[in-house]
Amino acid sequence: MEHSLPRSAGASTVLLGGRLLLSAIFLHEGATLALNFNATAQAFARLGLELPVAIGVILLQLAAGFSVAAGLATRLGAAALGTFCLLTALLFHTDFASQNELLHFEKDFAIAGGMFVLAISGAGALSIDAVLKRNCAAPIAALL
Secondary structure, X not given: OOOOOOOOHHHHHHHHHHHHHHHHHHHHHHHHHHHOXXXXXXXXXXXXXXXXXXXXXXXXXXXXXXHHHHOOOHHHHHHHHHHHHHHHHHHHOOOOOOHHHHHHHHHHHHHHHHHHHHHXXXXXXXXXXXXXXXXXXHHHXXXX
């Protein structure tokens, strides 16, 4: 069920740009982690995290990042990345005595906010979701 008002072509273009900007960090980071997998596994191990967690993070960043960028199952991808950012901030960036950690905490919260807004607003007219919504049966279109 669409909860947003109709958008102008300009608003749809801005929404597309916002989706691309929000997704870029996750696509870049996911690709970097995947391409440097041994270093990634070692870094996660130093944090006390097992290999399946590293693989899950890579898959989440790439799949949900693509979801947001392409506008395919955007609400789900954005909600997943927003939740990921909140958890990352709360679990790994709480040493507020460090200005760098505080900055990461604040950035994660800001990105989460953008993702949650996107999860509510939907991908907009310039998305795969919009194409599917126009061409799918009502029960499926209601999920997009």
